[in-house]
Amino acid sequence: xxxxxxxxxxxxxxxxxxxxxxxxxxxxxxxxxxxxxxxxxxxxxxxxxxxxxxxxxxxxxxxxxxxxxxxxxxxxxxxxxxxxxxxxxx
Amino acid sequence: xxxxxxxxxxxxxxxxxxxxxxxxxxxxxxxxxxxxxxxxxxxxxxxxxxxxxxxxxxxxxxxxxxxxxxxxxxxxxxxxxxxxxxxxxxxxxxxxxxxxxxxxxxxxxxxxxxxxxxxxxxxxxxxxxxxxxxxxxxxxxxxxxxxxxxxxxxxxxxxxxxxxxxxxxxxxxxxxxxxxxxxxxxxxxxxxxxxxxxxxxxxxxxxxxxxxxxxxxxxxxxxxxxxxxxxxxxxxxxxxxxxxxxxxxxxxxxxxxxxxxx
Numbered sequence: 001x002x003x004x005x006x007x008x009x010x011x012x013x014x015x016x017x018x019x020x021x022x023x024x025x026x027x028x029x030x031x032x033x034x035x036x037x038x039x040x041x042x043x044x045x046x047x048x049x050x051x052x053x054x055x056x057x058x059x060x061x062x063x064x065x066x067x068x069x070x071x072x073x074x075x076x077x078x079x080x081x082x083x084x085x086x087x088x089x090x
Numbered sequence: 091x092x093x094x095x096x097x098x099x100x101x102x103x104x105x106x107x108x109x110x111x112x113x114x115x116x117x118x119x120x121x122x123x124x125x126x127x128x129x130x131x132x133x134x135x136x137x138x139x140x141x142x143x144x145x146x147x148x149x150x151x152x153x154x155x156x157x158x159x160x161x162x163x164x165x166x167x168x169x170x171x172x173x174x175x176x177x178x179x180x181x182x183x184x185x186x187x188x189x190x191x192x193x194x195x196x197x198x199x200x201x202x203x204x205x206x207x208x209x210x211x212x213x214x215x216x217x218x219x220x221x222x223x224x225x226x227x228x229x230x231x232x233x234x235x236x237x238x239x240x241x242x243x244x245x246x247x248x249x250x251x252x253x254x255x256x257x258x259x260x261x262x263x264x265x266x267x268x269x270x271x272x273x274x275x276x277x278x279x280x281x282x283x284x285x286x287x288x289x290x291x292x293x294x295x296x297x298x299x300x301x302x303x304x305x306x307x308x309x310x311x312x313x314x315x316x317x318x319x320x321x322x323x324x325x326x327x328x329x330x331x332x333x334x335x336x337x338x339x340x341x342x343x344x345x346x347x348x349x350x351x352x
Contacts, residue, residue, distance in 0.1 A: 049120075051114075052115060052117060052120055053113075053120060054113070054114040056112060059114075059123070062123060063120070066122065066123060
């Protein structure tokens with residue numbers, strides 16, 4: 001069993017639709033608020049950013065840390081979550 | 091350099107390509123990130139220009155980003171003839187260990203042995219990785235270095251002890267110590283019996299350590315940081331204990347000369 005959280009598995013298991021940004025793995029309330037302030041109020045917007053960065057995990061992690069003040073663990077978790085979602089649905 | 095924020099998107103894109111930074115389209119949301127990356131790349135480029143050549147002598151531990159790869163084997167091969175100086179020179183981490191070793195005697199020989207030890211710690215492979223990504227690995231470098239330093243203690247400890255001839259453990263190290271067979275400082279000691287055996291082992295100190303070293307190498311090559319320190323210690327102690335066991339067994343044979351005399 002991989003070391004993924006339930007949140008991660010929930011997100012990666014189905015199309016994200018209109019899920020809020022806090023549905024992303026690694027993004028809790030605090031980070032979610034910060035992202036919404038920046039205009040990323042839905043998970044798909046963050047997905048858009050991830051795609052803009054050419055699905056580069058490192059770049060995305062760095063961007064997320066700069067934008068929302070996330071720590072490395074959360075940012076990496078979110079990045080991995082998005083990557084896996086893309087692998088399945090993109 | 092003009093302020094990055096004043097440049098057009100296209101110019102930012104060109105700069106990114108120039109520095110070889112992988113990037114996507116430069117848009118409102120991605121621009122700050124790329125500007126930051128460019129700033130770092132420019133600062134780094136500036137630093138590397140002013141940085142001194144990697145071959146300069148390092149005597150301190152503070153050089154974390156030293157190119158370990160350059161430190162390498164060629165210098166190592168030159169070192170052997172018992173002159174620890176050049177050896178220590180080009181290697182910061184190694185120099186640390188030398189510093190520990192310097193206190194006791196016989197630095198050159200000991201450094202030979204350290205050299206052997208270096209390999210098991212898979213320094214070359216480790217150092218290559220370091221160069222790619224300094225931050226995460228520098229941390230591990232510290233750990234690695236710390237580990238080396240910790241590991242050195244048993245050796246350095248044993249040396250003074252050996253001199254006093256009180257510790258039995260010293261035989262472990264004396265054996266693999268070339269100096270002993272060269273009759274440098276230990277020749278007066280009653281452990282002369284070691285000479286024949288040590289001379290044989292002296293000619294090939296490496297295999298003695300290699301057995302332990304290989305195991306260590308596997309440990310370090312496989313994970314770098316993933317294997318906890320205590321496991322490495324444990325392996326080391328097991329190997330040391332094993333060698334000690336061999337040595338004590340060999341000692342018993344040495345008692346025969348005394349018997350004959352009597």
